[in-house]
Amino acid sequence: MLTLTPLKDIPLIRQGNDLADVIVNALHTTAIQLQDGDILVLAQKIVSKAEGRMVNLETVTPSQKALELAEVTEKDPRVIELILQESNEILRARPGAIIVEHKLGFVCANAGIDHSNVSPVGSNDLSRSKATLTPLEAGAGEVNATHNPEDWVLLLPKNPDCSAATIRQKVEAATGATIGLLIIDSHGRAWRNGTVGAAIGISGLPGLVDLRGQPDLFDFHLRITQVGAADELAAAASLVMGQAAEGTPVVHVRGFPYPLREGRLNELLRPKDQDLFR
Amino acid sequence: MLTLTPLKDIPLIRQGNDLADVIVNALHTTAIQLQDGDILVLAQKIVSKAEGRMVNLETVTPSQKALELAEVTEKDPRVIELILQESNEILRARPGAIIVEHKLGFVCANAGIDHSNVSPVGSNDLSRSKATLTPLEAGAGEVNATHNPEDWVLLLPKNPDCSAATIRQKVEAATGATIGLLIIDSHGRAWRNGTVGAAIGISGLPGLVDLRGQPDLFDFHLRITQVGAADELAAAASLVMGQAAEGTPVVHVRGFPYPLREGRLNELLRPKDQDLFR
Numbered sequence: 326m327l328t329l330t331p332l333k334d335i336p337l338i339r340q341g342n343d344l345a346d347v348i349v350n351a352l353h354t355t356a357i358q359l360q361d362g363d364i365l366v367l368a369q370k371i372v373s374k375a376e377g378r379m380v381n382l383e384t385v386t387p388s389q390k391a392l393e394l395a396e397v398t399e400k401d402p403r404v405i406e407l408i409l410q411e412s413n414e415i416l417r418a419r420p421g422a423i424i425v426e427h428k429l430g431f432v433c434a435n436a437g438i439d440h441s442n443v444s445p446v447g448s449n450d451l452s453r454s455k456a457t458l459t460p461l462e463a464g465a466g467e468v469n470a471t472h473n474p475e476d477w478v479l480l481l482p483k484n485p486d487c488s489a490a491t492i493r494q495k496v497e498a499a500t501g502a503t504i505g506l507l508i509i510d511s512h513g514r515a516w517r518n519g520t521v522g523a524a525i526g527i528s529g530l531p532g533l534v535d536l537r538g539q540p541d542l543f544d545f546h547l548r549i550t551q552v553g554a555a556d557e558l559a560a561a562a563s564l565v566m567g568q569a570a571e572g573t574p575v576v577h578v579r580g581f582p583y584p585l586r587e588g589r590l591n592e593l594l595r596p597k598d599q600d601l602f603r
Numbered sequence: 604m605l606t607l608t609p610l611k612d613i614p615l616i617r618q619g620n621d622l623a624d625v626i627v628n629a630l631h632t633t634a635i636q637l638q639d640g641d642i643l644v645l646a647q648k649i650v651s652k653a654e655g656r657m658v659n660l661e662t663v664t665p666s667q668k669a670l671e672l673a674e675v676t677e678k679d680p681r682v683i684e685l686i687l688q689e690s691n692e693i694l695r696a697r698p699g700a701i702i703v704e705h706k707l708g709f710v711c712a713n714a715g716i717d718h719s720n721v722s723p724v725g726s727n728d729l730s731r732s733k734a735t736l737t738p739l740e741a742g743a744g745e746v747n748a749t750h751n752p753e754d755w756v757l758l759l760p761k762n763p764d765c766s767a768a769t770i771r772q773k774v775e776a777a778t779g780a781t782i783g784l785l786i787i788d789s790h791g792r793a794w795r796n797g798t799v800g801a802a803i804g805i806s807g808l809p810g811l812v813d814l815r816g817q818p819d820l821f822d823f824h825l826r827i828t829q830v831g832a833a834d835e836l837a838a839a840a841s842l843v844m845g846q847a848a849e850g851t852p853v854v855h856v857r858g859f860p861y862p863l864r865e866g867r868l869n870e871l872l873r874p875k876d877q878d879l880f881r
Binding site: 329330424432516517521551552553556565567580582593594 | 606609695697710793795798801811829835843845858859873880
């Protein structure tokens with residue numbers, strides 16, 4: 326049996342929060358005692374927030390390329406500028422849609438930049454001083470904090486595998502359990518409507534499970550040889566998190582059917598030269 | 604909390620088996636009493652087997668086009684012939700890979716034709732007479748049953764939405780519970796390695812959940828508006844079924860977070876003219 330339980334009472338996460346602390350407290354509130362082999366799944370958004378990946382669009386000066394792409398896609402040129410900075414390559418740009426290969430290696434829309442649930446009106450987040458604003462890696466305009474929450478966006482974590490490993494180590498140290506930790510985002514797909522949860526950071530569980538050479542029930546060799554196990558778990562956890570009110574960004578998983586091991590996002594990423602659909 | 608429980612002691616399924624009966628018995632064995640809102644997830648393979656979608660390759664005469672594609676893809680021309688018959692369009696053909704738009708509307712490898720776990724050596728299946736062989740829809744060669752299990756393949760169900768509705772109605776009639784029923788297969792993906800579970804037949808649950816217009820925590824409108832909920836559930840159930848020994852082809856789900864409604868596969872299929880990646 327596989328069980329997925331959203332942790333209760335996760336507070337709004339702000340830059341500098343210790344997510345391991347938050348999770349250990351929420352496990353207690355939810356009356357879950359971690360066991361060896363359990364997995365925690367975190368929404369990307371709280372990891373990005375804790376790491377201070379918010380950017381105020383008033384600080385962004387779009388490049389010429391961003392202005393051109395903004396015209397094609399009918400999007401805010403400042404957001405496009407951030408998308409360009411976060412991406413290796415633009416794969417498709419159409420009105421309303423921009424699909425990229427993110428610097429982290431995966432293909433996604435808008436470089437995973439998020440415009441919802443970022444800055445709460447009237448909350449402490451609005452008191453963020455210029456000094457606490459995340460400096461952009463390149464091309465940032467002058468820093469000019471604004472109180473318009475519509476102007477804030479959230480970039481993906483800089484190194485989600487590393488974020489996952491760090492949080493996992495702290496949770497393991499606090500609980501004594503050997504666990505896996507997965508960071509997920511919602512991705513659109515080629516060919517099919519709707520987003521599904523997808524892994525973007527992995528620590529302590531397999532990304533891909535290789536069944537090659539295993540016999541099936543009748544001792545044939547299996548046609549399906551590699552399972553995107555971390556993505557299947559990401560989709561399952563995404564279902565539990567829901568998408569609207571970001572109330573349950575951490576999900577506890579018990580009963581993952583494959584042995585835990587060190588894993589990384591890169592297992593799940595098809596090299597461009599082996600991809601028939603780019 | 605979302606729980607996914609594989610049903611115990613599902614027997615090997617043969618043509619003509621009543622899957623609703625099999626499931627009701629297995630629910631009993633697993634000590635699960637169905638409740639309103641529960642969902643059953645079935646592996647495509649047992650539905651196809653019950654519907655007699657096995658084909659003996661000795662009965663298949665490859666067309667000229669199949670022979671040409673077999674050379675490109677280095678696959679059995681008889682299998683290619685079946686793939687052509689099952690597909691609307693070939694999207695990509697490379698050594699080892701043939702990606703199609705299936706007649707059912709979705710994009711998948713090999714038209715979903717399965718070569719594993721099909722015919723048990725020494726089982727009753729080998730006594731199937733010519734009369735019980737599924738006639739091919741077109742281009743079938745002469746029917747010539749063989750005892751070599753390597754020569755049997757399994758096509759997808761003819762109308763998985765309809766199969767799902769039929770099985771669901773029978774299970775509902777036997778148990779009194781109002782449920783959803785999902786038929787899934789394992790699909791490869793653009794851009795990412797590994798297969799994940801994907802919906803191919805839906806009855807009584809949403810394929811797509813539309814969150815457009817719903818406020819997020821801070822009353823912004825959501826950027827992510829449509830969730831591929833049935834695909835997320837398919838991935839979750841696929842994780843529980845595993846891939847190797849086809850021992851657990853039915854999974855019971857409790858705690859699906861969205862309201863059940865009539866749904867269909869078509870919700871999840873992006874029309875070709877709106878697809879940037881074909």
